[in-house]
Each structure stands twice: as structure tokens, then as C-alpha cells.
Amino acid sequence: MSAPVYNFAYLDEQTKRMIRRAILKAIAIPGYQVPFASREMPMPYGWGTGGVQVTASILGPDDTLKVIDQGSDDTTNAVSIRKFFVKTAGVETTTRTEDATVIQTRHRIPETALTENQVLVYQVPIPEPLRFLEPRETETRRMHALSEYGLMHVKLYEDIARHGHIATTYAYPVEVGGRYVMDPSPIPKFDNPKLSDSAALQLFGAGREKRIYAIPPYTKVKSLDFEDHPFEPYRHDAACELCGATHSYLDEVITDDKGGRMFVCSDTDFCEQRRAEGHAHVPDQNEAVHG
Amino acid sequence: MISFEDDKPLLIAEGLTKYYGRQLGCRDASFELYEGEVMAVVGESGSGKSTLLQMLSTQIEPSAGRILYRMRDGGLQSLWDMSEPERRFLLRTDWGYVHQDPQHGLRMGVSAGGNVGERLMAIGQRNYAGIRATASDWLGRVEIPEDRIDDTPRTYSGGMRQRLQIARNLVTAPRLIFMDEPTGGLDVSVQARLLDLLRRIVSEMRIAAIIVTHDLAVARLLSNRIMVMKGGEVIEAGLTDQVLDDPHQPYTQLLVSSILPV
Numbered sequence: 001m002s003a004p005v006y007n008f009a010y011l012d013e014q015t016k017r018m019i020r021r022a023i024l025k026a027i028a029i030p031g032y033q034v035p036f037a038s039r040e041m042p043m044p045y046g047w048g049t050g051g052v053q054v055t056a057s058i059l060g061p062d063d064t065l066k067v068i069d070q071g072s073d074d075t076t077n078a079v080s081i082r083k084f085f086v087k088t089a090g091v092e093t094t095t096r097t098e099d100a101t102v103i104q105t106r107h108r109i110p111e112t113a114l115t116e117n118q119v120l121v122y123q124v125p126i127p128e129p130l131r132f133l134e135p136r137e138t139e140t141r142r143m144h145a146l147s148e149y150g151l152m153h154v155k156l157y158e159d160i161a162r163h164g165h166i167a168t169t170y171a172y173p174v175e176v177g178g179r180y181v182m183d184p185s186p187i188p189k190f191d192n193p194k195l196s197d198s199a200a201l202q203l204f205g206a207g208r209e210k211r212i213y214a215i216p217p218y219t220k221v222k223s224l225d226f227e228d229h230p231f232e233p234y235r236h237d238a239a240c241e242l243c244g245a246t247h248s249y250l251d252e253v254i255t256d257d258k259g260g261r262m263f264v265c266s267d268t269d270f271c272e273q274r275r276a277e278g279h280a281h282v283p284d285q286n287e288a289v290h291g
Numbered sequence: 292m293i294s295f296e297d298d299k300p301l302l303i304a305e306g307l308t309k310y311y312g313r314q315l316g317c318r319d320a321s322f323e324l325y326e327g328e329v330m331a332v333v334g335e336s337g338s339g340k341s342t343l344l345q346m347l348s349t350q351i352e353p354s355a356g357r358i359l360y361r362m363r364d365g366g367l368q369s370l371w372d373m374s375e376p377e378r379r380f381l382l383r384t385d386w387g388y389v390h391q392d393p394q395h396g397l398r399m400g401v402s403a404g405g406n407v408g409e410r411l412m413a414i415g416q417r418n419y420a421g422i423r424a425t426a427s428d429w430l431g432r433v434e435i436p437e438d439r440i441d442d443t444p445r446t447y448s449g450g451m452r453q454r455l456q457i458a459r460n461l462v463t464a465p466r467l468i469f470m471d472e473p474t475g476g477l478d479v480s481v482q483a484r485l486l487d488l489l490r491r492i493v494s495e496m497r498i499a500a501i502i503v504t505h506d507l508a509v510a511r512l513l514s515n516r517i518m519v520m521k522g523g524e525v526i527e528a529g530l531t532d533q534v535l536d537d538p539h540q541p542y543t544q545l546l547v548s549s550i551l552p553v
Binding site for chain 2 (some may be wrong): 133146148150151152153157158160161162225226227228229
């Protein structure tokens, strides 16, 4: 029995060529959704088939790959995608953000600032920001073409009318380079400011919906808002209970069934590095007692 | 009565013709519409009145003929020579379109305020309080209680939905509004209230309107002029009272005599 022989990074060269052409077009038109012939991947839709195809197409033998899922390097989705590329491409992998050249991510942007030598690949479930307001694809395409984006603000209006503030907390719509309105994938709106003027190239792949889009480095990305209800990033008003960080995005972890909870950094690599540097949580007098 | 001191037509239709394949939809319709004037298009089902309305509102392209529209700067422009973005911009600022079925003209899952505010946001208004104040003002003008502003049209009655649709269209102060059977599907007392409202708003804001209806009573109440269509052609046109009181064509006579005297 011989093991199946794969091309480097699973996809055949013709497919990679097709995807790279889509990526180049996406970079040339920031925020525009480029259709591509998405392939069947050996994992179910919703597990990042779009991101995996983009990563496979840009990966070279010298690259170092980091895969995160909700900021974490060790959840099922991140582990299985990392293993997939170790097996099919044999590339180096890392959990350290600054050591990676390609970072595939689901729903987060790393806390550590990215550099010009890095590419961030997002997994996107629904690339069309107007989808839930206008179900017709023909119509949303025309709206993008003519930049008729009034409808996007109707959604924000509804938020304020119902909740008194813009209640959209993730997949918060942005305008890229003053032209296309784009869904940044379900990242928390805390991460939205990091989209703008990023030194790293940002690529977005949606496998099921067969779309690729991109934000080139140093592109202005603006979160949509109203004059009297400006965009505000949200984070829990607490410090990480492991590393004491007060400026990182926090996950709320339920610790028991008596209402006990703790806040920890969602970016595990960031948190570990801080703890290695000697940062620790300093209990605050006013903070609620846990457990 | 409205006086027409400004004698430049707002809309000029010249020889509008539409064939669906070999099937005639509407042939050689020509007319002029002036600012603040209300014109009714009447006729039985299949007479081509909806085809005519769709051509005028640029939803379908005529097979022959052209439509000229006077822009706000005073210049006449041929609608089908304009680019699509320009046409669509016109459609959502300077024009309104009231559908027979409010479900087609409204976003049923969006609150009344959002429905009215959509056009404002589409033309670039980004002040929440301002948009909401305008929406609330318009709800008042179409007699919808202001505390219903955050309810979706799903919770509205048929008459309220139709009034909301009117508010949604009028919020950008259009100069021309198309209405396709605006009172269809409403009961008689609700119809009467809607007609009163339409008549008041149209005359207050001096909006020109083209109303397609099969109901001669609606035409008589709302319109200054009337066009009678049959088999895809305009068979009679003139002042509403004149045509209805002294119809010349046999078909028009039949139409007039077939309504019950009130």
C-alpha cells in the first residue's frame, strides 16, 4: 500500500493558478468580491475551505504557517488545518505571530501588530454584507457596482432604533478604500480598526460562496456609522486574568455552574508571551470575587 | 384648481411602443405631463396601462419611442440615453413609485422608520437623529401614529401599509410619482381615506402623478387629465371631467356607463 501522493499544498497547479489570478484581481480592486471556481476540499464547508484554498495557493516551501481559530492556536479547527498543511505541504508551523509569514485566521486578527512580510488569510462564511437585507445576488452586485449602499445604513438604523446603540458586534460592515462596502468576516468589531492601514496583506476566502476579496497593505478601511452614533470598538471592561492585559480582546469563560466566570485574552499566543515576560493579573479590590 | 403658470412639460412621452416578442403591449402612446398635474390611465386588464407605466418608470425599455424628462436644472433629458446610475438616482430621489401591493414597495422586515429613512440614507444622510425626525414627521403626515415608528409593516393594516409606502416615496420630495392601482385591495372606507390623503399631499407638494387604475371613481377624484387605453392603444384622452361626462369612444361610453351611479 502506498500513501496517496499529493501535489505541494494539496491543490493542483492549475487550480492554484486560477486562485492566484482571483487573488491578484481582488488586490487590484480592494474590497471587491471576485468569484472563483472553489474546489471541493477534504473538510466540510464552514471549516474554512475558502481560507484553506487561499492559503494553499500562496504557500511556498519556505513559508511558516500559523493557524488560529477565534484567536486560539489549539482549537479543533486550527489544529486540523495546521495538520493538513504539515501533511500536504510539509511547511514549518508556529504559534508565534511574529514568526509566521502566512497566518490563516477564523474570526480574529492577532493582537501583535503585523508586518509587511506577513499575509493574513481570513475564513469567510458569508462574503456579501448586503445579503440579509437584499437576498437577490443580481441586485446586490448591481448595488456594489453603483455603490448604492444606503441599505447598509438601514441595518445600522434598525440597530439603534431597537437597542439604542449600534448592536452589531461582529462582522461589522466596513468601507474599503472609499469605495466598496465589505464584510470583514465575523471578527469582533474590536478588531475593525486593525483592518485599516495594516502593513500586512489581508486576503479573504469564502469557499462555499466561491468568493475571494482582499485589502492591500496600507489601505484605509472605515467602519460604517452615523454622525451622532459613531463607531466604537467593544471590549469587556476587565483585565485578562492570566496576563493582566487591559488592551486585548477578552473571551468570557464560564468556570462553574454558580455564575463563576473569568476573562482571558482571546489571542492565546499574545497571552502566553506576556506571561513569559512576567506580566500577571493583579487582582483589583473592586473586582467581583470569583468562584 | 392648480394653475399652470409654468408651461414647460415635466415629462414628454413620444410614440412609446412595446412589443413582447410579437405580442403588442402598448402602441404609440404620446403625451405631455406638466408639473403638479395628475394624470390617470384607465382601461381594462390587458389594455397596456401597466406596460405604459413600466416604460415610463424605466422598468422596461420601450421597443420604440422615447421619454424626455425635465431635470431639476431645467434641461430636458432622454431617459434611455442616461447612464444607469443616473437613472437609478433619479428613480430614488426625484421620483416615487407606489406599488399596488405594499409588500413589493416596502421592506417588510424593517421598521417603519427605517423604511421611510432608507431613501435619505441612500442619498448620503448620516445623522441618525435627523433621519428619525424626518421619518417621524412623515409618519404624522400620512396619519400613522408616531409611536408605531419602530414597528415593522408586518404589524400594520393594509391601509397603513399603503400610507407608509407613500411616505417612503415622498420623503425625498420627488417631483413625479407613479402609482399602480394605489387603492386596489383596500376596502371602501380605507380607500376613501387614502384618496383624501393622496389628493391633499399631491396638491400641497405640487407633485405630478401618473396613476394607473381601473377604477373610474379614483380617476375622477384624483386626476386632472385622463387617458383611456384599450388593446394597447390610447383611444381617448382629455380633461377628466370632459372625458367622463362626454365620452366619445364607444368603449369609453361603455366604461362610464358600467359604473354604478353614486
